[in-house]
Amino acid sequence: MRNLLVLALLLAACSSKESAESTAPGSLKTFPIDGTETVLTQSGVTFDQGVTADGNGSLKLEATQPTTFHLFEITDVDIEDARIFYRAKLRTESVSGAVFLEMWCVFPDKGEFFSRGLENPLTGTVEWSSAETPFLLEKGQKPSLIKLNVAFNGVGTAWVDDISLDSGPLR
Numbered sequence: 001m002r003n004l005l006v007l008a009l010l011l012a013a014c015s016s017k018e019s020a021e022s023t024a025p026g027s028l029k030t031f032p033i034d035g036t037e038t039v040l041t042q043s044g045v046t047f048d049q050g051v052t053a054d055g056n057g058s059l060k061l062e063a064t065q066p067t068t069f070h071l072f073e074i075t076d077v078d079i080e081d082a083r084i085f086y087r088a089k090l091r092t093e094s095v096s097g098a099v100f101l102e103m104w105c106v107f108p109d110k111g112e113f114f115s116r117g118l119e120n121p122l123t124g125t126v127e128w129s130s131a132e133t134p135f136l137l138e139k140g141q142k143p144s145l146i147k148l149n150v151a152f153n154g155v156g157t158a159w160v161d162d163i164s165l166d167s168g169p170l171r
Contacts, residue, residue, distance in 0.1 A: 028077050028084065031148075031163040033057055040070040051159050053089035053128045058161035063152040068102065074146040074165060081139040082167045086115075086148050087132040089162040092122045097154015099123070101133045106145035116151070122158070136170060 031038075034057060035047050044067065048060040061069050086103040098121035104114045117133035137143070150160055 026167050027164060028079065028167050029074055029165040031072055033059055033161055033163065038072070040073065045069060048159060051091065053091070053161040058159040061150055061152075061158045061160065063155050063157075065155060066097065066153050068149050068151045070147060070149050071160070071163070072148045074148070075144065077146060077165065078142065079167060080137050080142045082137050082170055084135050084137060084146075085132050085166045085168065087130070087164050087166055088160050089128050090122055090126075090131045090150070091128045091159040092124065092126045093157045094125060095123050095152070095154060095156030095158065097123065097152060097156070099150065099152050099156070099158045101131050102149040102151045103133050103135055104147040104149070105135055105143040106147070107141060108144050138170070
């Protein structure tokens with residue numbers, strides 16, 4: 001089963017651009033950014049009302065060392081036999097290294113598996129850009145927990161906005 005999940009992750013990374021264009025995803029969960037109260041990592045995270053992709057404010061993430069910002073956890077999504085997408089808008093300033101989305105899926109009695117948006121990481125200073133990372137769920141693979149993160153493998157500042165977890169057909 002573990003080998004199937006690893007293979008699914010590799011296939012997702014290779015085909016994420018094509019799948020994003022060819023499927024009309026359904027929204028599983030959206031995360032309105034109106035403060036930091038619901039964000040799991042509090043250190044280095046502030047609400048920025050002035051820098052925003054959707055006009056409502058964004059989360060400003062400041063990394064002084066390689067860091068993963070654990071933003072949200074989802075436990076109430078009942079899905080299998082589908083492709084799920086963690087999507088967000090990202091903006092960066094003076095990032096050395098890279099910033100990317102990271103999603104962890106936890107499966108009962110099987111462990112945790114991840115998907116990282118390493119296909120198009122952001123570095124340096126970049127205006128608002130759409131980012132996503134997919135995860136393939138085969139029939140019978142139902143995550144009990146999904147973790148949505150923003151990872152820095154260097155230092156700098158990033159803003160994240162317009163966060164969602166979406167779904168589309170597996171094939």
